[in-house]
Amino acid sequence: MNLYAKYVGWNYFKSFLIIFFSLVLFYTGIDILTNLKDMPSSANLKLLYFTLTSMAAIGYVLPLSLIFALIVTKFNMIRSNELVSFYALGVSKNALIKPPFFISIFITLIYIGLNFTPFAYSYEFQRNLMKTTQISRISSDIFLKFGGKFVYIDELNPVSANMRDVRIFDVADGKLLSATFGSEAKFNENKWTLKDANVTTMPKVIEFGKDGLDIKHYENLIALEGFKPKTIESAYQSNSSLSIPDAFDFITAFEKEGVGLNSAKTTLYSLLFSPFFAPVMVLIIYYFLPITGRFFNLALTSFIFIIITLCSWGTLFVLMKFAHNSVVLPEIGVILPLFCLSGFALYLYFRNR
Secondary structure (H helix, E strand, C coil), X not given: CCHHHHHHHHHHHHHHHHXXXXXXXHHHHHHHHHCHHHCCCCHHHHHHHHHHHHHHHHHHHHHHHHHXXXXXXXXXXXXXXXXXXXXHCCCCHHHHHHHHHXXXXXXXXXXXXXXXXXXXXXXXHHHHHHHHCCCCCCEXXXXXXXXXXXXXXXXXXXXXXXXXXXXXXXXXXXXXXXXXXXXXXXXXXXXXXXXEEEEEECCCCCCCCCCCCEEEEEXXXXXXXXCCHHHHHHHHCCCCCCCHHHHHHHHHHHCCCCCCCHHHHHHHHHHHCHHHHHHHHHHHHHCCCCCCCCCCCHHHHHHHHHHHHHHHHHHHHHHHHHHHCCCCCHHHHHHHHHHHHHHHHHHXXXXXX
């Protein structure tokens, strides 16, 4: 790696760390001050709440930190005339942006990787801790349709993957074919095991003198294969968080059930694609930065770039909310703006080759 690349990359990364931790602490501090009266009384729960709030803040402050770090780094180089010196030594504009750009890509990929884990549920765990002093929330009186069957669940604990009082009704052409009742169920190996289950099968022909109801009892009965606990909870509670695998499972499970999938698709797209807003904006903003501060008011110029960043991020955030509420399609609210920004960034890159 060239010496200039190490220098620019280190300065950018150092600025990112300072801005990132500052914004996370600021977000966490404001949240704690706002909810101070409602916080759990236990010191352990308070520490857990602080940790979960800090983790939930990352999704909001990470893109801004990556962009603000570029603005700070480049304006410091402009003030010290380092930027124009690099250009005078023959370093091209495209070569100078590569270290910050690839660092932002790497950090973004780490964040996307975290969204494959329970990290994606930080905000939901934080809300549950505030309301019930517990991370998990038990849902009750759930009625859903899955795989052509109607399912009623009296109580669901998505963390321990347990259900109580499960009733499964198999219906075809408006006729009840069978009904399965289980006192409890445990999710294991992508399927539910119903304990102490009774299966009542309706006769094909209901006539006097013919066979009646067929009732069978099972100690353990396998049912609802692929119907994951988080999928059930997300279908029941529209504002529930989702990780990338769970969002994909939700879409797969309900794509043939006539359920609105815009919310799940928006969540999936926002977790997979919207984090790339930061690297793209890093590339765009860089090409509009001045070379020297001799003809510009650097304080005013940096303020303008910060406002542009906030407005752009706010616009994308509003579009994601519109897509989540089915005002616009998820592809239009999330993917299209990023596609346009990426196309503009590539245009600027190749124009300066």
